Amino acid sequence: MSSELFLRPITELATALDEKKLSSVELTQTVIARTKAVDGRVKAFNSFDESDALTQAAASDARRAAGQARGPLEGIPIGLKDVIAVTGQPLTASSKMLANFVSPYDATVTQKLKHAGAVLWGRLNCDEFAMGSSTENSAFGPTGNPWDTTRVPGGSSGGSAAALAAGEAIATLGSDTGGSIRQPAALCGVVGLKPTYGLVSRYGLIAFASSLDQIGPFARTVEDAAIVLGAIAGHDERDSTSFKTDIPNYRAELATRKGPWKLGIPKEYFGEGLDPEIATAVEQAITFYQKQGCEIKEVSLPHTRYCLDTYYVIATAEASSNLARYDGIRYGHRSKNAADAVDLYSQSRAEGFGPEVKRRIILGTYVLSSGYYDAYYLRAQKVRTLIRQDFLNAFRDVDALLTPTSPMPAFKIGEKADPLALYLCDIYTIGVNLAGLPGISVPCGLTKSGLPIGAQLIGQPFQEANLLALAHAYEQAHEWRNQHPKL
C-alpha cells in the first residue's frame, strides 16, 4: 500500500485490514502521527484522546483476530464534529459555554459507529453551536483550509472537512442545518452528504435548529460515504422525527443503479454572485452527464430568492428556543459575577456565548416575540411550504438536480466581517434543508489558484441510493478524488 495510508479511502483500508496487511493499531498510529504533524497548521481538532483511540483500535484488532470483524468500518478511525456526544469525551460545540463539558452518554450515531467497529477519533472544530459558514466563529480559534491554511475550510463543520482533507481521519461526521456539511466539503475537496431529514437520528446531537439539523458523513469517495451512511441511518425511538424506512445497502446499490437519469438544472442557481470558475466547472459536470445519456432539463425553483430570509427566521427562532437551556444552572458556564438568580442566567449566557450566537439568539427571540410572530415566524413557515413545493414540483420531471455547492471557493480567514456577507455563502445549500431533501457535494475541479470546487446533487426524499449512484458515476470518471492538498 501507499506510504500515505492516511489519504486512502475506507474501501482500500478495509481490504488491507481483512487481508492482515495492516492492523487497526498501525492505521490509527499513522493517523495520530499525521494529526500531530499537521494539526498545528490546520487546527481541525478541538481535542483528541490518543490512548482511548489506540485502546479502541486494539479491541478492533482482537475482534478481527477472533473472527468477529463487524464490516467495512471495523478498525477505521472516524472523527466526529464537536457537537456529537461520545460518552466520557468532551462535547464543547466550540463554545466557551461548554468548554468543560464531558458527555455522560452516546449519540445514536456514536453508538452505531461503535457497533460497526469504527475507532472514534477526536473532537472536530466547528462554528460555535454550528452557527456559521467558515469555522471562524469557534471560541477556540479558526480552522485552516488544508489547501491554503490562510483560507477558511467552510463551515460550520469546517474541522470535519479539513481533518479529512489533511489525512487526520479516514472519514468524519458533521451536521448540516443550512449547508454545514456540503459547503465545507466543497471548499476542502471532499465528498459531503446531508441525508434526508429524518433518515439519521439526531439524538445526542447538540441542537441548533431542530427542524433543519441532520447528521451526515464526509468521505474521500462516494462509496465511502455510502458505507458510513449505511452505518448511521435508521429509525430511532429517541428521535421522534426519525422516519421508519427500510435502509438499503447503499454501497451495493452503487453498482446496480445505472440510470439513465433525468437531471434538472435550476436556473436560479446559476445567476449573479456565482464565481465564473465554479460556473464553468459545474457546466462541465452537466456536459459529462449529458454524454452519459442523461436527459438534461432546465427547471425553475421560483421561491429560491426567499430561501435565505426564510432560513434566517426559522433557524434563529429555533436556535433561540434550543439555546434557552444554557442558563448556567445544571451544566455549562456559570458566571461568578451575578447579583441574583435571574442575573445568573443573563450573565452566564453573556460570558458563555460568542457574538454570532448572541446575534442569532436576539434575532430568533425577536421573530418569535409578541406582535412579530405572525409577520416573521409564521410567514416564514408558510414560505417554507412554497419552497418545498418548488422542489417537489421539479421532481415530477427529473430524478435529481445539479447545482454548484458554494457560490465561491475558500476565502481568506477574516475576509468576510459582515454577517450578511457570510450568510450568502449558503444560498445554494439552504433550500435543501428547508425542503428536508438529501444533498451531496462532490469535488468537480480546482480553480486556477488551486482551490477545490464542489458540485451539488439534490435528490428526492429518502432516495439517497439514487443520489449516491449519480455522484459515484461522475466521481469514477474523474480524477479529483486523487488530488490532495500539499501540507
Add this chain to the structure above:
Amino acid sequence: MSTAPQLDIDLIAKLARLALTPGEKAKFAQQLGDVLHHIEQLSKVDVSGVEPTAHASPVFNVWADDIAQPGLSAEAALMNAPAQRDHMVVVPKVVE
C-alpha cells in the same frame, strides 16, 4: 422602502436573558437592522391559503408506551453541574 420595525434591543435582550454591553447593543442593533431589512422581502410573497411547514419529515405524531427506560445515574446527570451537594444542583438563593 422598508417598513421594518425598529428592533428594541433592550427588550429583546431581556426576553432572551442575555446581558449585552452597550457596545454589543449598538453593534447588534445595526447589524440586525440590516438583516431585518433583507428579511422584509418575505412580505412580498403571497401566502394566502398556504399551510405552514413546521418540519419536512412525513412524521406527525409519535406515541410510545409509558414504560420506564434505563436513564442516567444521579452521578452521571450531575457530572457537569457547576455546583452540587448531596445529589442536588446548588443555585443562588431565590427566596429570602
